[in-house]
Amino acid sequence: MNALLEIRNLKVTFPTARGPVDVVKGLSLTLGRERLGIVGESGSGKSMTGRSILRLIRSPGQVTADEMTFNGTDLLSLSEKQMRSIRGARISMVMQDPKFSLNPVMTIGDQIAEALLTHQKLGRSDIRNRTLAMLEAVRINDPERVLGLYPHEVSGGMGQRVMIAMMLIPEPDLLIADEPTSALDVSVQAQVLEIIDDLVKRKGMGLILISHDLDLVSAYCDRILVMRSGEVVEECDAGELKNAKHPYTRGLLASIPRIDESRDELPVLERTGAST
Amino acid sequence: MASEIDSAAKALPTGPGGSSRNARHAWKTVKGVLGVLVAVAFTFLGLLAITFFIGRVVPIDPVLAVVGDRAPRAVYEAVRIEMGLDKPLIVQFFHYVGNVLTGDLGMSVSTGRPVAEDLARVFPATLEMATIGIIIGVALGVPMGVYAASRQGSLVDQVIRVVGLLGYSVPAFWLGLVGLALFYAKLQWVGGPGRIDIFYDGIIEPVTGLLLIDSLLAGDIEIFVNALTHIALPAAVLGFFSLAYIARMTRSFMLDQLAQEYVTTARVKGVSERLVLWRHAFRPILVPLITVIGLSYAGLLEGSVMIETVFSWPGIGNYLTTALLNADMNAVLGATLVIGAVFIGINKISDVLYRVLDPRAR
Amino acid sequence: MATTRDWLLDDSPSSRLQARLGRSYRLARALSRNPLAMVGAIIVATLILVALFAPWIATHSPIGQDLAMRLKPPSWDNWMGTDELGRDIWSRVVYGARITLMIVALVAVLAAPVGLVIGAVAGYFGGWVDRILMGITDIFLSMPKLILALAFVAALGPGIQNAIIAIAIATWPGYARIARAETLTIRNSEFVSAVELQGASSFRVIVNHILPLCTSSMIIRVTLDMAGIILTAAGLGFIGLGAQPPLPEWGAMISRGRSFILDQWWVATMPGFAIVIVSLGFCFLGDGLRDVLDPKHGDRQ
Numbered sequence A: 001m002n003a004l005l006e007i008r009n010l011k012v013t014f015p016t017a018r019g020p021v022d023v024v025k026g027l028s029l030t031l032g033r034e035r036l037g038i039v040g041e042s043g044s045g046k047s048m049t050g051r052s053i054l055r056l057i058r059s060p061g062q063v064t065a066d067e068m069t070f071n072g073t074d075l076l077s078l079s080e081k082q083m084r085s086i087r088g089a090r091i092s093m094v095m096q097d098p099k100f101s102l103n104p105v106m107t108i109g110d111q112i113a114e115a116l117l118t119h120q121k122l123g124r125s126d127i128r129n130r131t132l133a134m135l136e137a138v139r140i141n142d143p144e145r146v147l148g149l150y151p152h153e154v155s156g157g158m159g160q161r162v163m164i165a166m167m168l169i170p171e172p173d174l175l176i177a178d179e180p181t182s183a184l185d186v187s188v189q190a191q192v193l194e195i196i197d198d199l200v201k202r203k204g205m206g207l208i209l210i211s212h213d214l215d216l217v218s219a220y221c222d223r224i225l226v227m228r229s230g231e232v233v234e235e236c237d238a239g240e241l242k243n244a245k246h247p248y249t250r251g252l253l254a255s256i257p258r259i260d261e262s263r264d265e266l267p268v269l270e271r272t273g274a275s276t
Numbered sequence B: 001m002a003s004e005i006d007s008a009a010k011a012l013p014t015g016p017g018g019s020s021r022n023a024r025h026a027w028k029t030v031k032g033v034l035g036v037l038v039a040v041a042f043t044f045l046g047l048l049a050i051t052f053f054i055g056r057v058v059p060i061d062p063v064l065a066v067v068g069d070r071a072p073r074a075v076y077e078a079v080r081i082e083m084g085l086d087k088p089l090i091v092q093f094f095h096y097v098g099n100v101l102t103g104d105l106g107m108s109v110s111t112g113r114p115v116a117e118d119l120a121r122v123f124p125a126t127l128e129m130a131t132i133g134i135i136i137g138v139a140l141g142v143p144m145g146v147y148a149a150s151r152q153g154s155l156v157d158q159v160i161r162v163v164g165l166l167g168y169s170v171p172a173f174w175l176g177l178v179g180l181a182l183f184y185a186k187l188q189w190v191g192g193p194g195r196i197d198i199f200y201d202g203i204i205e206p207v208t209g210l211l212l213i214d215s216l217l218a219g220d221i222e223i224f225v226n227a228l229t230h231i232a233l234p235a236a237v238l239g240f241f242s243l244a245y246i247a248r249m250t251r252s253f254m255l256d257q258l259a260q261e262y263v264t265t266a267r268v269k270g271v272s273e274r275l276v277l278w279r280h281a282f283r284p285i286l287v288p289l290i291t292v293i294g295l296s297y298a299g300l301l302e303g304s305v306m307i308e309t310v311f312s313w314p315g316i317g318n319y320l321t322t323a324l325l326n327a328d329m330n331a332v333l334g335a336t337l338v339i340g341a342v343f344i345g346i347n348k349i350s351d352v353l354y355r356v357l358d359p360r361a362r
Numbered sequence C: 001m002a003t004t005r006d007w008l009l010d011d012s013p014s015s016r017l018q019a020r021l022g023r024s025y026r027l028a029r030a031l032s033r034n035p036l037a038m039v040g041a042i043i044v045a046t047l048i049l050v051a052l053f054a055p056w057i058a059t060h061s062p063i064g065q066d067l068a069m070r071l072k073p074p075s076w077d078n079w080m081g082t083d084e085l086g087r088d089i090w091s092r093v094v095y096g097a098r099i100t101l102m103i104v105a106l107v108a109v110l111a112a113p114v115g116l117v118i119g120a121v122a123g124y125f126g127g128w129v130d131r132i133l134m135g136i137t138d139i140f141l142s143m144p145k146l147i148l149a150l151a152f153v154a155a156l157g158p159g160i161q162n163a164i165i166a167i168a169i170a171t172w173p174g175y176a177r178i179a180r181a182e183t184l185t186i187r188n189s190e191f192v193s194a195v196e197l198q199g200a201s202s203f204r205v206i207v208n209h210i211l212p213l214c215t216s217s218m219i220i221r222v223t224l225d226m227a228g229i230i231l232t233a234a235g236l237g238f239i240g241l242g243a244q245p246p247l248p249e250w251g252a253m254i255s256r257g258r259s260f261i262l263d264q265w266w267v268a269t270m271p272g273f274a275i276v277i278v279s280l281g282f283c284f285l286g287d288g289l290r291d292v293l294d295p296k297h298g299d300r301q
Helices: A046-053 A080-086 A108-117 A124-137 A143-147 A156-168 A186-203 A214-220 A238-243 A247-254 B002-011 B018-057 B062-067 B073-082 B089-101 B115-150 B155-169 B172-186 B211-217 B221-258 B261-268 B273-311 B316-325 B329-357 C002-008 C016-032 C035-052 C089-125 C127-141 C145-156 C160-187 C190-197 C202-239 C250-260 C265-293
Strands: A005-016 A019-031 A035-039 A062-064 A067-070 A091-094 A174-178 A206-211 A223-228 A231-237
Touching: A005 A046, A019 A046, A019 A231, A035 A046, A035 A214, A046 A091, A046 A174, A046 A206, A091 A156, A108 A124, A108 A143, A108 A156, A124 A143, A124 A156, A156 A186, A156 B261, A174 A186, A186 A206, A186 A214, A206 A214, A214 A238, A223 A238, A223 A247, A231 A238, A231 A247, A238 A247, B018 B089, B018 B329, B018 C127, B018 C145, B062 B073, B115 B155, B115 B211, B115 B221, B115 B273, B115 B316, B115 B329, B155 B221, B155 C202, B155 C265, B172 B221, B172 B273, B172 C202, B172 C250, B172 C265, B211 B221, B221 B273, B261 B273, B273 B316, B273 B329, B273 C145, B273 C202, B316 B329, B316 C145, B316 C202, B329 C145, C002 C016, C016 C035, C016 C265, C035 C089, C035 C265, C089 C127, C089 C160, C089 C202, C089 C250, C089 C265, C127 C160, C145 C160, C145 C202, C160 C202, C190 C202, C202 C250, C202 C265, C250 C265
Parallel strands: A035 A206, A035 A223, A091 A174, A174 A206
Antiparallel strands: A005 A019, A005 A062, A005 A067, A223 A231
16 A cells, blocks of 8 residues: 555654753554544643644644655645644544634634635535535534534534534545544533544545554554653554553553553553653 | 534534524623723723823922912912812722713813813814824824735835834934924925914814814815925824834734635635735734724823924813813823823723624624 | 851841841842843842933933034934934933932832732731722733723823832732732731731831832832833823923823934834833843842732
8 A cells, every 4th residue: 555644753843941851762653544543641741743744834843854744745844834734624624622623703604615716716606515514423412503603612622623514614635633532521422523533434534543542542452652751652553552561562561541440559650760 | 414504503603503502692792881881980080090090199389389388378278178179088089080081171270271171172183183193193104014924024115114113213303303304394295383384373164173174164265275384294104103113013013924724725816926925914904003093192192292282283282281280180090091092992892893893703 | 258158148147137237138149040130130230320420421412403414324423313402312321220210219209018918908908998998909900901001191191200109009909919919928927926926016017027028029010010100101202291391201202203214214213222121231130129029929910
């Protein structure tokens, strides 16, 4: 299978008062039209990885890589304008909290339509029909009404489905979902993930699911990368996770509480050597 | 899922069963309006308390200020009683409030006319100058602020930052003088002091009191142009101050916005940087910006006090300074009251506009 | 050297002195990286030095008249020219630094503590005390500062003392607002409850625990306000209600030069530059201090 995304030796660097700090230290990955999970604690560099694929690390942050190709295109050599035609249209990203990631003063309809109009010239009725269809696809029952609402007028779960609709309406080849459910109520988390999963499968896209939740990632992904302080410490198929070798992954696995267990104390991760 | 739809419906003004909701909504609006009115009334009462305090309590002896220190005892006493100073302070205050509410601000010692009449005559001149000033300030300040924020840290940004701080550091009266020396005396680009050249004076019958509009109404282009050359410099000086303030605030609002997650969302969608800036970052600040513009407009009233002296502009500022130098307390307090009231009014209006215009506050 | 620096930057200081010195050191270092703040600090330091050493810096007497030398343009002898009474403008500007410094210092000394105490008391006690104190504060805040100061000077009579009092009256409400906001955030913190549980009186809590924590935001605000105070004082001087002649107050000097602005531009222009530079210095310094001490607040007022 032809690789959708190929990254070799990705580094993201930020200057600080005490000299430059690498938040991603030489990450490599190959992604086909499959579902890849990136797991790690906060600060492990997983979000930075997602954003650097879209080249959305703002200065003074710096992104370098030996290779970062998408469908054979070298992303790092593109001009900003060429990059814009990739963003949204070919690679999209669902972000964490719809409370912050949706524009508060634009109606939901306008925001979804914008995603479409940025990349295509379409008539008014076409846009409306496609927006409505997309809202239905993310299981919003009365799309007509939701179109005219402002983001603060909908719940978090619905907001995240709007976000997904907005990111998938231009039919990209790769979707990056950066902690798409961690700001949501537990009751709607599964539903949102199922919508993502369903659409990704149906359209044959690639998916990078970024999360701190090992269980969740192993349930919805084919393959898993475990990151820790900017480095990949484990890479395995989702089914093989139980056999993970790296002590950090085993530590993560061990600290997940089970309903049928009886231990006095939850094990704490051994962190020696991880100063960041 | 059902709960989500329900919560969405709650926010919708005309959802199913909308009539009772509408009534509740209307009641909320009425309550909001009442609240604002009560707040305005209290602030205005406070303002009156300050002017009353300044007029009756601060001077060692307000009677002496009227009759002079050579007046015979009998005259002094008569004036004291006439001014109501023999009554308790609180009675005096209510008397004062009653007078002000009926439009009686007392007589001006220096012009010999009722202060209220004087103020009605001079106010349009100030209004005209401040309005052109704010137009200049908004037209230049907003784009400057947006641009500076979009290039944070660049040379242009630094320059705009310094211009913004200059607005806090340059004395308005001095800038006016320097402007006169340069643009009037040296370059002769603009007209001199006053609203109009002397030989045009009094030709136009005041309708609105705004010379630019009155001259257009009268169809007299020559006078319009002449008035324009006169107002250009003082309005530009005022415009500079509002520009500095508006640019500074716009920049800081924009920097806040550009750090927001939804701006990143827009970039993820592939929206061009120009649209990211104006549609996604700028549109949300429009509402707070209205407050800033309102504040700046009110601030220009303050600035006009200094400017008008320099440009011999027959507005409220000039009236106030003349009254100050003649110790004409009724005129001073009347002008203070009017400026304060306009200040409060503009603040409250921008407050209300904020609530009406922001979809989140509705 | 390196060891002193390490001692200052130690993450776990072992004495109060070390903690305080370390904090000052970090502040100074952060300030020194901000070029505008450095320019501001230099200007303010220069103002203080000029005011202190005015007799040595001035080339002439600030009030000595010489009618033969009236209205001379800037020259080698009179760096900023002479005014209508033949007085050397440079020397007057130099002595004027004393008046300006005195005005800002006195206004700060009068207004800041009043505002601080009123705000802290309102914020600490809450309820009716808060409503009444903040009601009064808001009424003062709803008036333009300059107009308020003008009205007070009109009632008190012209003169530099009354100008200072009037400006202080117009300035304190801003400080009260800030002190109240700060107090509200501190008031419910654990350490205040701890002190209260130990039986400390309200007075003790406010003076020993709340006021010290309000100081940094207060210093920022006072520094930023300095420019406004200088401009208001100069404005009062310009109108003729502030410092009276022959005091070399900058605003009053501009007022005298007004009649000659078209032909002898330097008489009014030179003192104006002094005002602009000094005000700008305070603005730069205040801006820099805010960036360092209060990075979250950004540019908001």
